[in-house]
Amino acid sequence: MTRTDTTIAAELIRILPAGRVITDPDVALGLSHDQAAWGPVGTPAAVVRARDSAEVQQVVLACLKHGAPLVPRGAGTGLSGGANAIDGGVVLVLEAMDSILEVDPLERIAVVQPGVVNDDLRSHVATQGLWYPPDPASSPWSTIGGNMATNAGGVCCVKYGVTRDYVIAAEVVTGTGEIVRLGRRTAKGVAGYDLLGLMVGSEGTLGVITEITVKLRPLPPAGVVVVGSFAKTVQAGAAVRAARAAGLQPAALELVDRHCLAAVDAWKNMGLSTEGEVLLLARFDDAEAVTDAERMLECFRAAGATLADRSETAEEAEMLFAARRLAYPALERLGPVMTEDVCVPIAAVTEMLARIDRIAQRHNVTIANIAHIGDGNLHPLLILAPGDEAKNARAHAAFEEIMSEAIDLGGTITGEHGVGLLKQPGLHRELSPAVLEMHRAVKRALDPAGIFNPGKIFDAARS
Amino acid sequence: MTRTDTTIAAELIRILPAGRVITDPDVALGLSHDQAAWGPVGTPAAVVRARDSAEVQQVVLACLKHGAPLVPRGAGTGLSGGANAIDGGVVLVLEAMDSILEVDPLERIAVVQPGVVNDDLRSHVATQGLWYPPDPASSPWSTIGGNMATNAGGVCCVKYGVTRDYVIAAEVVTGTGEIVRLGRRTAKGVAGYDLLGLMVGSEGTLGVITEITVKLRPLPPAGVVVVGSFAKTVQAGAAVRAARAAGLQPAALELVDRHCLAAVDAWKNMGLSTEGEVLLLARFDDAEAVTDAERMLECFRAAGATLADRSETAEEAEMLFAARRLAYPALERLGPVMTEDVCVPIAAVTEMLARIDRIAQRHNVTIANIAHIGDGNLHPLLILAPGDEAKNARAHAAFEEIMSEAIDLGGTITGEHGVGLLKQPGLHRELSPAVLEMHRAVKRALDPAGIFNPGKIFDAARS
Numbered sequence A, B: 001m002t003r004t005d006t007t008i009a010a011e012l013i014r015i016l017p018a019g020r021v022i023t024d025p026d027v028a029l030g031l032s033h034d035q036a037a038w039g040p041v042g043t044p045a046a047v048v049r050a051r052d053s054a055e056v057q058q059v060v061l062a063c064l065k066h067g068a069p070l071v072p073r074g075a076g077t078g079l080s081g082g083a084n085a086i087d088g089g090v091v092l093v094l095e096a097m098d099s100i101l102e103v104d105p106l107e108r109i110a111v112v113q114p115g116v117v118n119d120d121l122r123s124h125v126a127t128q129g130l131w132y133p134p135d136p137a138s139s140p141w142s143t144i145g146g147n148m149a150t151n152a153g154g155v156c157c158v159k160y161g162v163t164r165d166y167v168i169a170a171e172v173v174t175g176t177g178e179i180v181r182l183g184r185r186t187a188k189g190v191a192g193y194d195l196l197g198l199m200v201g202s203e204g205t206l207g208v209i210t211e212i213t214v215k216l217r218p219l220p221p222a223g224v225v226v227v228g229s230f231a232k233t234v235q236a237g238a239a240v241r242a243a244r245a246a247g248l249q250p251a252a253l254e255l256v257d258r259h260c261l262a263a264v265d266a267w268k269n270m271g272l273s274t275e276g277e278v279l280l281l282a283r284f285d286d287a288e289a290v291t292d293a294e295r296m297l298e299c300f301r302a303a304g305a306t307l308a309d310r311s312e313t314a315e316e317a318e319m320l321f322a323a324r325r326l327a328y329p330a331l332e333r334l335g336p337v338m339t340e341d342v343c344v345p346i347a348a349v350t351e352m353l354a355r356i357d358r359i360a361q362r363h364n365v366t367i368a369n370i371a372h373i374g375d376g377n378l379h380p381l382l383i384l385a386p387g388d389e390a391k392n393a394r395a396h397a398a399f400e401e402i403m404s405e406a407i408d409l410g411g412t413i414t415g416e417h418g419v420g421l422l423k424q425p426g427l428h429r430e431l432s433p434a435v436l437e438m439h440r441a442v443k444r445a446l447d448p449a450g451i452f453n454p455g456k457i458f459d460a461a462r463s
Helices: A008-015 A025-030 A053-066 A118-126 A144-150 A195-199 A233-245 A258-268 A289-302 A314-320 A322-332 A346-363 A389-408 A424-430 A433-446 B008-015 B025-030 B053-066 B118-126 B144-150 B195-199 B233-245 B258-268 B289-302 B314-320 B322-332 B346-363 B389-408 B424-430 B433-446
Strands: A046-049 A070-073 A090-093 A100-104 A109-112 A167-173 A179-183 A208-215 A224-230 A252-257 A278-284 A307-310 A337-339 A367-372 A377-383 B046-049 B070-073 B090-093 B100-104 B109-112 B167-173 B179-183 B208-215 B224-230 B252-257 B278-284 B307-310 B337-339 B367-372 B377-383
Touching: A008 A046, A008 A053, A053 A070, A053 A090, A053 A167, A053 A179, A053 A208, A070 A144, A070 A208, A100 A118, A109 A118, A118 A144, A144 A208, A167 A195, A179 A195, A179 B433, A195 B195, A195 B433, A224 A233, A224 A289, A224 A314, A233 A252, A233 A278, A233 A289, A233 A346, A252 A258, A252 A322, A258 A278, A258 A322, A258 A367, A278 A289, A278 A322, A289 A307, A314 A322, A322 A337, A322 A367, A322 A377, A346 A367, A346 A377, A346 A389, A377 A389, A389 A424, A433 B179, A433 B195, A433 B433, B008 B046, B008 B053, B053 B070, B053 B090, B053 B167, B053 B179, B053 B208, B070 B144, B070 B208, B100 B118, B109 B118, B118 B144, B144 B208, B167 B195, B179 B195, B224 B233, B224 B289, B224 B314, B233 B252, B233 B278, B233 B289, B233 B346, B252 B258, B252 B322, B258 B278, B258 B322, B258 B367, B278 B289, B278 B322, B289 B307, B314 B322, B322 B337, B322 B367, B322 B377, B346 B367, B346 B377, B346 B389, B377 B389, B389 B424
Parallel strands: A046 A090, A070 A090, B046 B090, B070 B090
Antiparallel strands: A100 A109, A109 A208, A167 A179, A167 A208, A224 A278, A224 A307, A252 A278, A252 A367, A337 A377, A367 A377, B100 B109, B109 B208, B167 B179, B167 B208, B224 B278, B224 B307, B252 B278, B252 B367, B337 B377, B367 B377
16 A cells, blocks of 8 residues: 555545554454344445544545445444445444443433443443443443444333433534534433434434433332233233233333244243243332232233243342243244344234234244334244245245234334344335435435445435 | 415415415414514414315415415414514414324324314323323413424423423424325334434424324322422522432422512412522322332431421322412513523532522523423523513523523523524524534425425524
């Protein structure tokens, strides 16, 4: 490389401190995709690991100068291909910006760099009796920046909401290469448009997030866990409806289906699958937890639960949640798992599960289900077969049909994982042409050069 | 008027059903402004009371054709001039679109037209044991559409959040005259940009809201009210900080200052002002209400409260809140009240109150204060003098300085009332030029013809 090398890679090496541009091809390759099961992965011109906002700004300015696409990424735990590299572009890795800059227990806020791992933030603030609620399954690895970019959810959002409900301010490098602050540190505020909310869930297509201020809550107690086995899925649906009607507000309300239970039993021999075809798990974490747990047990029994029990100790609570925790790794023993993510009205959950069963049969694919049933958010888990292209094509077809059925039931193609590359066909079915056109207009407004993660979520060019 | 009359008024009379265009000049005048104390009020070319989305669309299309500005309005209870008419434009009144279209107790959602009055929605859903939390002081008159357009708050948002936290879907007539649906009916969803959140608080500058879907919660009990009198404002500040540190989560936490107490005493002789210079009121509404109320009393007493008590009955609870409820009408006996609205960090509330006192002295204006202190959201109440232009000019200057001090303390110029016309100078001080430019870009993207409430919030043309 000489001074006359005008490629963006050469310029980035020139303008950034030593070591920021990753030259090891294997490392660069590992940073060029997320955990999506399929979808195109491009070959980037450069992979950069930035250390501060000024470096991020330099990368953005270089991309503007060269017209190069920029893909920001955190830990790469996404499941929709949102962080997949684009040919000739720059992958901007933010995981080294991992400082917790401030925790203010009076205001109940934390200020973090985007690369802070979700669980690291949680354990850090827990020492001050505080809690950051959003808890995606990826929390041991995923970053707050990635969580913000995808508006990540998790188990506890049935009571406590999603990432969007906790992000109150951010520093962002914009499509014109400026460093701006959006939102505010105060509890309330309506000064101008909610541009911050627009950034949440925009999957890196509107700017690069370089600092995040989140709300915290007082740390709740571990709580009481209730478990119920049901011979029929429709009975579990009835139990959930009865709990809603009773005004119960669990901090988690999860469903684990027969395929998951069988996989856990095959691995751990817990005898779960003999009790019925579906397990419900609820957690209550407030002052009324024991009373509410008893009321939930009544709902379970009235709906015909073959087994219904609640935890007496924190250890028992953990143990009762084991089936949920072990479901995913148990299924992975059967093959690579493709995680779907749809959300339907509560009333439609059992019908959606029945339709998923029919899709599985039609395409001869095993589809297990875990669900944040309290939110109507289902995660059908499609078991793939490495090397078996025919089977994987059938799984791909099933994946599309699940989205279509969710739309048909008044739901959405993605409850918490985002659109990325994999769900674009579904997005175009869910949103009207006029709404897609509004997306394109906003994209052009905030990213006039079209450098930020182009081709993700929707096709920005089509008009 | 003949067929050759090409004015927008003539066209609207022609295309809309009889009676939609308001011809009575007094009625039209009354619908041409909100309740802001100052700010320009234009003379509209037409005032239209629409009955359905199709009529709204026709009005938008007519405005596009004529290049006429359109000001949507609900009940006109806004305090920032956001609904003030624009010369030669159309005022589009949505209060006749006042149907509650659906209440779904299982999904806990309601679908309403924009003209439904906040309290009407609350009393309607209460019959099904459900609750719509956002409770602006205007709730007996203000509409859900207006609440959405301004992202209205209220007393209970310290625990339950603001309008933005409850709006999950809307039908909107866009800047290209299309009727679109934004958001979704499901509990979660991340399919595309949060264009719905962008509409919330956009004060009619990005589209006309024609239908709204809101989340509901189970109706909480009336709860327990705690009251404390403090000789010094700083003691009240200490009590609030102690309650935060104790992890207490009141459903309301209000401050009433000495000016308000004196005005209430002068009217109702309740003896409130003899106890101290500030009153704190808290409400607890969950299962632990009595216990939490006792803990709050401890915080009050430890901070030096001269009097601290809690309600034993629902009637007592109502009575103890009387000072808060009567403060505003008591002040109105002294003259027209200009309501300020700033929000600062919790830690800065007492300093902000001290600065407001100094501003009042400097400008020789009476400024009373009520505050949603649990959110750091202050409402300084400036007493105006009809006809005394010099005094009103001093009040205006004080109004500006209060915003500047809020920004200086890390706060915002508006916690819940919006920017409209009155707070634009403050907005330009709060937001950076780059962020204002992002606002303009988004405005141009979604309202390319610039017809929606131009000149409100910010100057869209300046670039």
